[in-house]
Amino acid sequence: MPNEFRGIKARLNIKPGDAVKIGSVLFEDKTLPEIKFVSPASGKVLEINRGERRALMEIVIENDLKDEKEAVGTWKKDDLKKMDANAIKEALLKGGMWPHIIQRPFSKIANPADTPRDIFISGMDTAPLAADPNFIMEGMEEYFQTGLDLIAKLTSGKVHLSLDLKNKSYAKAFENATGVEKHYFSGPHPAGNVGVQIHHINALRRGEILWTIKPFAVALIGKFFTEGYYQSERIVAVAGSSLKQPKYFKTINGTPITMLVPETDVVDGEVRVVSGNILSGRKITPSGYVSYYDNLISFIPEGTRRRKLLGYFHPGFKTPSYSNTYLSKFLMMARKDYVLDTKIHGGKRAFVATGDYENVLPMDILPVYLAKSIIADDIEEMEGLGILELDEEDVALCSYICLSKTNFGYLLRRGLNYIEKEG
């Protein structure tokens, strides 16, 4: 699904009917053509579907299950030790592994010409329903270390790995990792967001570029260099209150979700399927695919169409809220059976500075003033207030709690796009 890669203008390399192997290039970026996007399976290209304004939406490949591979190279352990940054980059680009590397600011696929100040890996995920990174990383310790050693050569600085302080046992991959600087964080979401961690470890300064990678992707990179071809393996958690049973799947990216979750596993009623977590994930259809990046697919009920009479007067015994304005907050009993749905719960209004935003954004950033500067298109003020340090996922909780129903993530991206265009 090409539309999950931010800021990419796709140039196709294939047409319907072509035979492809695992690792065959499907499309590349028009601005940085060295960034390739490859096929996760071998078989035949069935369809290429486009959306509005001919934007590339999906490439459907029929999997012939032969698992033929397009090899990028063969490296022995000693070769890997000798490899320099340019050779590593070239292999990652050619092998379709490069898009795993995301840069800050702007949270887009990194530019291979850059050398980042540092590379950050978050070994914890505090988002709702999140898959436990320690579980996902099981058995990957060797590949993870290989990956770490290689990406360490891409930066002039350090590789930082953040772990959950409260965890009792870490995956071996994290426990035994060497050549990284480990940091320990604890607390509720968004403590696991790499953006928040960067802010506290060594914040982004103006003009600097940082890279971030997910731990599983580091392991995939390690495996890529060990086996010599594109790694399509993904471990995905499917969870949410609209599912009868949460599960983990070992699959490949691009797998139709209907293959993992048959309709009978889903609770009746309208369902919102989200690739990623419900705060910052992408809305997809039940016929969507396993994403390149996300290791979670959330199923939550759509908001009921029934409208509550004078809903805001209700005492709210079971109404979930961050605020203390519903009785549910004071009744511990009711806490467990909340069901979050996709209702907005109210109309859009002007900002009301309750002081709560600062509580859910654990960074030295003033979210309301940042939002205002974005609305005013004031680049200097935006940068001054730290827009470059942020990604949608960092401000998702601000939008969640916002009583004026402002979407901070949407605004943030608007500001970032504006800076990129003008800057």
Next chain:
Amino acid sequence: MKFIENILDKHRDRFEKGGDLSKWKPLFEATDTILFWTNERTKISPHVRDSLDLKRFMMMVIVALVPSTLFGIYNIGYQHYYALGEQPELWSSFLFGFMKFLPIVIVSYAVGGFWEVLFAIIRKHEVNEGFLVTGILFPLTLPPTIPLWQAAVAISFGVVIGKEVFGGTGMNVLNPALTARAFVFFAYPGKISGDKVWTAIDLAKDKVVDTFSGATPLLVASNTEAGGQALQSLHNFQYGDFGFTNLFLGFIPGSIGETSALCALIGALILIITRVGSWRIIVSVFAGGYLTAFLMNVLSGADSTGMFTLPPYYHLVMGGFAFGAVFMATDPVSAAQTNTGKWFYGLLIGALAILVRVVNPAYPEGMMLAILFMNVFSPLIDYYVVKGNIKRRLKRAA
């Protein structure tokens, strides 16, 4: 209730763009969403949103105002019967107060609501829930004897000049209820100051007891002669009990909602527990007032007015101090917006209110002016807090 929903749904299209009633959309939307909670769904992430919206938020302020309002109504009747020398009965006092208070509230909501809807229709913005609070806050700051037409003119001024000219709720600099209050204060001083207006006596003028005095405790204290003790004046006051306990409980003449510090504190508790009101502001206003009053005590000399000697804890329970600190200063729109700014904002309100009371003999009460003044200054406070944040970020780069 389904049939109301059906009626609304049936006519919904007529209010949309191109419909024959599209001009009235804000009014339709307001009625629609006041009756039934919206069922709109999120389109992009975050896919889930909190159940708190501005309606619920403003409802909480009104809930917090309930103790002050009920007591205010009762106290109107209490002061009335007390002035007649009768024993104030609970229900008859309450009923009397209710008959006095109801017309003022109706005028406030009807006239203010009219402007709110008018601007919503012309400016094409939604009718804002903030007015629900303004409409009740304003009457609570008035004396029970206020002529209704003055209340109507004042709330018009408050809503139009205090809020709508800036672009509606969220954009206003001043608290609209206080703006309206200030308008009455300066336009019709005879009806909102002095010692004649705080007790509703009505037609029973000749029945009033001989010792009757309608003076508020603040007036009594500020009339203390130079070199005298304000506390002594309060104790010597013949007509009512101006002891600390009674001032705290609120059985004294004054604006309808302001007399009981206890009720204001209950409201503060509700606001702070629900996090609807900023505890930073409430605490810092009281702190600023206490410290300044204490400083005044220290500075008082033989030739300074008696007000200098009033103990700090008296200041906090007299006049509109508690009510203003809890309900007026915390207005999230006109207050400082940054958490650091809120401390300065609150401290300065408390300090200014006491300064006006003590140093300026013309105004026995300073709370209203202090809050309005700081409303104007809160953007400046925030400006420095924001600049501070930017500077910290730049420093990191260096």
